[in-house]
Amino acid sequence: MIKVDNLKKQFGNEEILKGITTTFEKGKTNLIIGQSGSGKSVMLKCLIGLFKPEQGRIYYDDNAIQDMDEEQQRVLREEIGMLFQGGALFDSMTIEDNVMFPLRMFTKQKRAEMLERVNEVLNRVELDGVNKKYPAEISGGMQKRVSIARAIVNKPKYLFCDEPNSGLDPKTATVIDNLIQRITHENDITTIVVTHDMNSVMEIGERINFLKNGVLVWKGTQEDIFKTDNKDVTDFVYSSDLFKKIRDVQNKTN
Template sequence: MIEVDNIHKTFGDNHVLKGISTTFDKGKTNLIIGQSGSGKTVFLKCLLGLFSPEKGHIRYSGKNYADLTNAEKRDLRQDMGMVFQGSALFDSMTVEKNVSFPLDMFTKQSKSEMQDRVDFVLKRVNLIDAHKKYPSEISGGMQKRVAIARAIVMKPSYLFCDEPNSGLDPKTAILIDNLIQEITEEYDITTVINTHDMNSVMEIGKKIIFLKNGYLEWEGTNKEIFKTDNKAVTDFVYSSELFKKVRQMYIEERN
């Protein structure tokens, strides 16, 4: 679990995060949504420990990040997996070398132990025969799966995803959403996803927080978002034609 208590973040005169408080539970896909400039990326970087809030606290499984020693912060960061927007694979490395990179950097496992772990996570993301391929030789969807495999190879307690469906076709995006949700539930990970994808909101939004101008404007589930009267939320989510159709279906079923 991650607990966020009244955090503020500024850059010069720009007050980006304005007293955000929320919780992200284990075993759930927690989504952050909002318009560009709402503070989503800064918030995610605060959760990752890349930015330090000037005020407020972030607790990981009850431990306040600001109170940790440098060694404890380093250990915590190694307990975090990250799926970047562009996958961020190393072009000069094969798939299996990309996935084993964190193990090479941060563990003292033997080569056979690392290979077993790499084989396991690649199988888990449905990549059986891609070990020796390079990123340029596989599709965008496969690259995302490699990125997910690399993010979970260290058995993290926390998984962060920045626009994981960026650049993917709708069918592949759904497959990636389902994979992230399955892994989250299977390994009881605290997963936080920064997204613009309304399909993701509908499909895997076990908890959704909506940011607007640095404030937490609304939070709830993918079921509750259809019921909200918050104008900022409805203006944002129902700009999607898909959401308009689903909203209408929901209203008709209720009647």
Template sequence: MIKVENITKHFGEDEILKGISTTFERGKTNLIIGRSGSGKTVMLKCLVGLFLPNSGEIFFEDKALGEMNNEEQRILREETGMLFQGGALFDSMNIEDNVMFPLRMFSDKSRPELLARVNEVLKRVDLENVNKKFPSEISGGMKKRVSIARAIVNKPKYLFCDEPNSGLDPKTATLIDNLIQDITKENNITTVVVTHDMNSVMEIGEKIVFLKNGKLVWQGTKQEIFKTNNEDVTDFVYSSDLFKKIRNIQIEEN
């Protein structure tokens, strides 16, 4: 479980996060949603330690991130996997080496042993026979799957995903969403996904945190998000024609 207590983050005069408090539960896919510029990615980067919050605290299983010593931080890094928006695969390495990279950093096992684990996770994300290809030689959807494989290769306790299905066709996007949810359940990990895609909310949103202008304005489940009267949330949810039509049908049926 990850607990966030009253974190703020500003860059110069711009206050991006304004005192956010919430919890992200273990074994669930937790979603941070909101419009572009609402502070979702900054919050995610605070969670993974890429940005330091200006105030507030983040707890990983009751241990404050700001109070961890170097060894505790190293262990936390080993327990953390992240899927970046563009994949962030290392261009100079082939797929096999990309996925093996976190293992090599934390393990002294021999290459054949590491390779066995790499092949296992590549198989888990339905990618086989791509080991020797380079990131530039595979499709966007495959890059995302390789990135998931790299994120889970160390059997993390925490998985963070930044817009995992941006730039993908709807079918591949659903596939990636389901893969993230399945991995979360299989390994009982705490997964935090940043998205503005309502399809993802429908597919995998077990706990949803809604941000607007750096503030947390609503949190709940995917069932609750369609029933809430919070104007900001309804504005966001029903901004697409499809969801407007669904709502109108529901109203007519009621």
């Protein structure tokens, strides 16, 4: 579980996050959604320690980052898996070496042990036999699955996904969403997904946090989001042509 208490972040005189308080539950896919510029990515970078907030506290299982010494922070980094928006694979490395990279950084395992774990996670994301290929030799959807394999190779307690469906077609995006959710449930991970994709909300939005202009204006489940009368949320949901059609059908039915 990750808890955020009164989180504030600004750059110069511009306040980006304006006192956010929320909880991200263990074993659930927790989403941060909102329009571009709402503060989603800044919040994510605060959570993983890339940005230092001006105010507020971030707790990992009741341990505040702000109170951790250097060794405790190092241990925490080992417990975090990160799926970057663009995948962030190393083009000059094979798939095998890309996935093995965190093991080389954070463990002292022998190569045979690391290779066994690499093959295990590649199998988990249904990519057997691609070890010696390079990222340019596989599709975008396969690259994203390699990125997921790399993110979970160290058996993280916390998984962060920044726009995991960016650049993917709808069918492949659904595959990635469902894979993230299955891995979350199977391994009881605290997973946080930053997205503006309503399809992701419908696929895996077990706990949803909606940001607007740096403020947490709504939170709930994927079932709740279609029942709310919060105008900011409904404007966001029905900005998609698909969901406008769903609403029109629902109105005609009623």
